[in-house]
Amino acid sequence: MVTGHVPARRITGRPDSALIGPVLVLATLVSSVISSFGAPLIPTVARDFHVSLSTAQWSLTVALLVGAASAPVLGRLGDGPRRRGTLLGGLAVVTAGGVVAALAGGLGLLLVGRGLQGVGLGLAPLAMATAREELPQAKVAPMIALLSVSAGAGLGAGYPISGLLAEAWGLAGAYWFGTIVSGLALLCVAVVIPSSAGRGTPRRLDWTGAVLLALALVSALVAVAEGTQWGWGSPAIVSLLAVGVVLFAVWTVQQLRAGHPLVQLRLLRHPSVLSADVCAMVLGVAMYMVLSGVTEFVQSPRSGGFGFSASAVVAGLVLIPLSFLMLVSSRILPALVTRVGIRAVLTLGCLVAALGCGFFAVFHGALWQAFVMSGVLGVGLGTTFAAIPGLIVQSIPARETGSAMGFYQVVRFTGFSLGSALTATILAAHAGGNGEPGVGGYTMVLWCSAGFCVLAAALAWFLPARSTRLAPEERLPADEVRLVEQTDGDDILS
Template sequence: MTESRRSALIGPVLVLATLVSSIISSFGAPLIPTVARDFHEPLSTAQWSLTVALLVGAASSPVLGRLGDGPRRRATMLGGLAVVTAGGVAAALAGDVEMLIVGRGLQGVGLGLAPLAMAIARDELPRASVPPMIALLSVSSAAGLGAGYPISGLIAEAWGLAGAYWFGAIVSGFALICVAAVVPSSAGRGGPHRLDWVGTVLLALALVTTLVAVAEGTQWGWGTPAIIGLLAAGAVLFAAWTVQQLHAGNPLVQLRLLRHPSVLSGDVCAMVLGAAMYMVLSGVTEFVQSPRSGGFGFSASAVVAGLVLIPLSFFMLSSSRALPTLVPRVGVRMVLTLGCLVAALGCGFFAAFHDALWQAFVMTGLLGVGLGTTFAAIPGLIAQAVPAGETGSAMGFYQVVRFTGYSTGSALTATILAAHVTDNDQPTADGYTTVLWISAAICVAAAALAWFLHARLTPPQRLPANEIRLPKQTDDLPSRAAPSPANPRRHS
């Protein structure tokens, strides 16, 4: 393959690699009722087939992002895709729900590939192509759900759960081959050579203990010693991780980057919106599959439940493409705030009106418009505020907070539905509407955070001379600018 052809294919291959995370996620929400039925488990247990993938994605994102800032970038992406492929095989061959959850956990590594892809895009693509590509990579993993959900539902309906997971293994294997053929090696480039294993373990333990407590609080009882102990342990572990990261010579995540207004406000909004997004995805896909005999729901198949999310995918992609026009006119602060409010409107609409299936399509369309603008804008804000050599780490932490929000939203949905059940342990209509109203309230809170937090933190701090900023305007992007004599740029 010639060098020019290889360079032209880098962008599409990076999008393909991030779409793997959409495929992984697509085996979550729509298939939860199928997992519960096939393995004879309650919905709260089946929910872990989604939550565990998001949890592993949150823990793996900073690791993959940090490795993406060094000379092992290509090898890291290849290794991640190999683990995802192995997880798909394990899930397809699973004979019980425990093995299925293990396989889904391995697949969750794919959710951490976006930071790697963004770091590669910033370093390998022409300067004018970087901002739109980073925005596209940010939304593609979420927007791909609209296509991935009906496809996975259709495959599961025709060939069962195993067929859906075999499909995921094939897709990730194909992405592995494409990355191996197209993405250039980063060997010899600067960057951290030693991974912060202490920080990695502390973060993973903190996430696991906290999310297990959130997911099992209703089942075990919120006042039980086990739940209280897990929540306390999670708080202590997060505090220890923060202190360790601030004092480590080569930390997993440069927490000091949060001093930049755009980084802090973007990360906070991403976590809050991520929780709301997965509360809606889990709640709505289960709601439309609920039998009408229960007094609500539409007795829909997994395929129809997936089709409900097509507007989410379409409007996330289309609204993200409008970002270069919106930002110069109204400003990033207004874009983030309005996006959050539109998402809240969608959640509130379906909470109030859910008697017809078309109302679910309207809701996901509104959600797509709101999330498309916000999730496209946040990575650009972060990338322009951090040094070029910290792009992978910063995007990794962005993925951590976003997937922490995803995991929290998934776990909260299971908790709320478990607290609103009938005599035969099936969720009630009140349980689903509670999920939607809470999601709407979370989006409103995110809008307030985007508006007031950004205002309190401006004007932004000036970066040191050796830190490369990505301007908002595509035409001015200097991501591949020549290094200054005094501070030569260190390739990531």
């Protein structure tokens, strides 16, 4: 992530300074590895812990939930003199989470471990900020681009690898692998990354805002995920929804009044920022509904009249076209924007993503159709998610870039979490007598995803997206804008 404030770089000249870049790449891969332990392993979690798929879905949702709440906290803690310590602390928490998940004897303990691992979802921006501070000017842009590519490539490889490990050594084996990777990254960061003490003044952390945001998200997501099983009209669900709404309202007021808020909600006064963030949240919901639904569908036994009895490895392979084509399509964004304009790119990208969802909702009789859907979805999401950050940062003063991207992170992870929770409640509503979802549940997930993509297209086209008039000295340089598009476009799955 590109921040509005660029600290003075201090190049140490130590013998190990050449290792800073590779170590940051390794640390960035951790967030990709953590994400790869989500969707493809849900059926394995359900089988090993003897729970329904909708309940096992929490192994993904809880990590995304923690990512939504912890990303702005890590960003604020990692500002200036606390950056190295925050990076080390985040990796330590992720490593501990891997141990807890690997040793879990029940679903509750597994969710604790997965929640701790979710902290890793906020590490990539810290690594990129460290690269900006520790590397020479000439190496910053190439390294940030490499970190971005590493996040996307690590995710693409992580899906089948996690499935392969789970198939060979069980679910615990996959989590032990994640523990080893994050532990290795922790050790390398401790040895190689220089201290950031004394570099600037640490910014105050809005703990009240962080707690309110976490409680609001938990209340809302539990209600959405469990609404079908507990009953949408039950006192528990109604109370949770009401509490969630009230907490979000309180959090909004608190953020607007705080001297050092967790996120700058006032940035939503810019029309482009508002439209881009709303579009990002809706797309995030759609994307994680597809990720969850398709990986579970392909692993469903053929004896049920649908599915392909695929392994977790194959389910992971299905998502590689999505990851690869998101990376490729984000690289052609500048040419597309020059030719048709940003609003058309966003709208068309959303519609392409909707086409992919609709295709598999209609044609799901062969495994190759899942690969086609994944690729089409990757093209649509790659262009849209890469375009959104550029639309935001070109509409605000450069000094507000860090705050705007911090809020964008909260928005997109909230969308991811909501998409995962919605998948759980839809599949639970279409469960058969054996407790397993029927084909109607999966097609409903896909049609809902397509509908969300169409909604995002309408928002991109009709919501006001005019840019605020900025003086030349207030604008973020063009090369910085491209870096924002590349980093927040490519590692969107991380």
